[in-house]
Amino acid sequence: MDAFEQDNVGSAGALILKLVEVNHTMKLPWLKMKKSAPKEERHEKKPPAKKLTGSLEENIGLIKELFIDVDPIRYRKFKAGPDGGGLGLCFIYHDGLVNSEIIDNFILRPLMTLPAGFEGDPLGYLMSRVVQVNSVKQTENLDEIVQGLSYGDSLLLAEGCSEVLLMDTKQFSTRGISEPEGEKILSGPREGFCESILQNLSLVRRKLRTNDLKMRFQSQGRRSNTSLCVVYMESLVRPGILEELYRRLSAIDIDALLDTNYVVELIQDAKWSVFRTTGYTERPDVVAGKLLEGRVAVFVDGSPVVLTVPYLFIENFQSNEDYYLSYYYTSFSRILRIMSFFLAITVPALYVAVVAYHHEMLPTPLMINIAVESHNVPMPAALEAFVLLIMFDILRETGVRMPLGVGQALSIVGALVVGSAAVEADLVSATMIIVTAISGITSLLVPRMSSAVVWLRFALLLLASGFGFFGLTMGLSALLIHMLQLESFGVLQLTPDRELRFQRFKDTAIRAPWWLMKTRPGAITEDKVRQADGKGNEGNR
Structure with a gap:
């Protein structure tokens, strides 16, 4: 190190020492040399929690402080007894969440007729002898009070008591029972x-x-x-x-x-x-x-x-009414749903792979027809499929978001107009319209897997457009491996029962009649017996 470098190093060291000195004297926040406090120590300390006291006025003030700027909270302060000379009380509730009839007839009215004097704990006496609601609780927990008031319960505060009565008076509008x-x-x-x-x-x-x-x-x-x-x-x-x-x-x-x-x-x-x-x-x-x-x-x-x-994965293909219809029809419907799922995710990719890479697999007349239709289309088959699938999803989403009547009409008219106009303008081929329609319609049979179908369809289409059948095969293999690894709370989704017994498959891809389904899924429950293996059903078979 030459003399010039030594002078520079010495100057830098002197500058650092000087800054440290200044920091100690002036306490500069940007040059503190101590470690930051642990995460839990950096939190601001909360003020000590307040508690209910024996003063009615203090307790009312505490509740008002908890619900500051909450205008629907109502406070009714009065004295019990017919002449208004009894125990000082305050009734608190959240307007709009309570049943007014219960409050008037079974809480306030009995309190107004309360005797002037009684012995013992006032709240205990009110809870056991006066208040006439089915659920009453004596508490001093402020968190419980806040949650109760916010959910339709009412409070009763009494002079000289450090606890309150929390009464179930909730009533709010709910939607009636209807078919989903x-x-x-x-x-x-x-x-x-x-x-x-x-x-x-x-x-x-x-x-x-x-x-x-x-x-x-x-x-x-x-x-x-x-x-x-x-x-x-x-x-x-x-x-x-x-x-x-x-x-x-x-x-x-x-x-x-x-x-x-x-x-x-x-x-x-x-x-x-x-x-x-x-x-x-x-x-x-x-x-x-x-x-x-x-x-x-x-x-x-x-x-x-x-x-x-x-x-379980098979539940994606099971419908609510499978157990209310004939097992012949139900079994056919389940097989149809499983086939529809695989058609929905593979048909566009399969078509693009064949047309772009493996057209020799097609019969000659079909190959000639596809070539003639695609001759004037300005897009390759892969891009054509992507555009049409996106348009289908746009129309489907529009039909869902619009009002019921308008959405259905818009989806049908939009599909007809856009499809026919695109074919006539040679923007897309008629064959690709058919392929997209098959993929879209089959996806509607498995609504529980709609999001999975959308992503898998595009992923397989991307692989097929780049690598043909090889890419499609690799994509399906990766999908199968992923499905075999999926678990739900420790239960394998695709293969929950490792023992290959006929009894385990009676409610999977098919549904056996009830008199044959004697056991429950073994991977989910330890009690596998659903119905006794008696002889009472022998005569009905």
């Missing part, structure tokens, strides 16, 4: 879930009238405090599946859960897969049937959709 639009059937029950979790649970309880049906509530969402209910048959569910579900639910840490899909995306296996690993339905009969097979259902307050786990 997305799960309509030709034969079977017409009931469907609504947005009230208690009403939904009652629909399932009506179908399974046994104490073996368990329903356990919990709340999730830091700001929404959404009620969830885990429902299962205690004697049928596998403990490992139930424990894993509770573990994943307890790990949820999010501001709000506004719909079942929030829970689905937070707890599902294979989060990046195009295939679902959790089931969903809006029908009580479907939930009851799945519970009887050992599955677990999760109800979310405010959503008519119920989540079920574990979920």
Whole structure:
């Protein structure tokens, strides 16, 4: 190192030492030489939690402080007794969430006739002798008070008491029971879930009238405090599946859960897969049937959709009415749905691979017709297929988003006008229109896999357009490997039963008659016996 470099190094060192000196004296924030505090220590300290006291005025002020700028909260301060000279009380409720008749007739009216003097705990006396509602709770927990008031419960504060009465007075408008639009059937029950979790649970309880049906509530969402209910048959569910579900639910840490899909995306296996690993339905009969097979259902307050786990891949091809129609027709329909799924994802890719790379496989007359039709088309077959499939998805999405009558008419007219005009203008070939229509129509037979069909169709088409049959084969092989690895709460989706027994396949791609389905899915429940192997059915066979 020469003298010039030594002088530079010395000057730099002196400058650094000088800056450190200045930092110690002036406390410059940008040059602090200490490590940052751990993450948990950097959080701002919360002020000490306030508590209810024996002063009625202080307690009212505390509730008002908790619900500041919440105008629908009503405060009714009065003194009990017919002459207004009794115990000081304050009744608090959220307007629009309560039943006014219950409040007037079974809470306020008895309080107005309360005797002037009584011995003992005032709240205990009011809860046991005066208030006439079916659910009353004495509490001092402010979080419980906030959640209760926000969900239609009412508060009763009394002078000299550091606790309050939390009374169930909730009543709010809910949608009536009707058949779900997305799960309509030709034969079977017409009931469907609504947005009230208690009403939904009652629909399932009506179908399974046994104490073996368990329903356990919990709340999730830091700001929404959404009620969830885990429902299962205690004697049928596998403990490992139930424990894993509770573990994943307890790990949820999010501001709000506004719909079942929030829970689905937070707890599902294979989060990046195009295939679902959790089931969903809006029908009580479907939930009851799945519970009887050992599955677990999760109800979310405010959503008519119920989540079920574990979920097998074959359930994508099973319809709600499969168990209400003839097993001959049901078996044929299931096979048709499975074939439609593979046609929907492979037909465009197969056509492009044959036309672009393997046209020698086509009969000569067909090959000549396709060549003549495609002669004036300005796009290659792959780009032509991409454009038409995107146009089909645009028309389908338009039909879904528009009002019912307008959407259907727009989809039909749009498809006819755009298709015929494109063929006449030599923008696309008629054969490609047919291929796109086959792929689109077959995808409608498996609505549960609509999103998977869209992505897989484009992925296979891209591989086929670049590598022909080789690319298509590689894509299908990768898809099969992925499907074989998929799990749902520890149960393999594609091959849940490793033992190849005929009894295990009686409700998969086909549906056997009820008198033959004597067992439940073995991978989901330990109690495999569905019906006794008696001789009572022998004469009916």
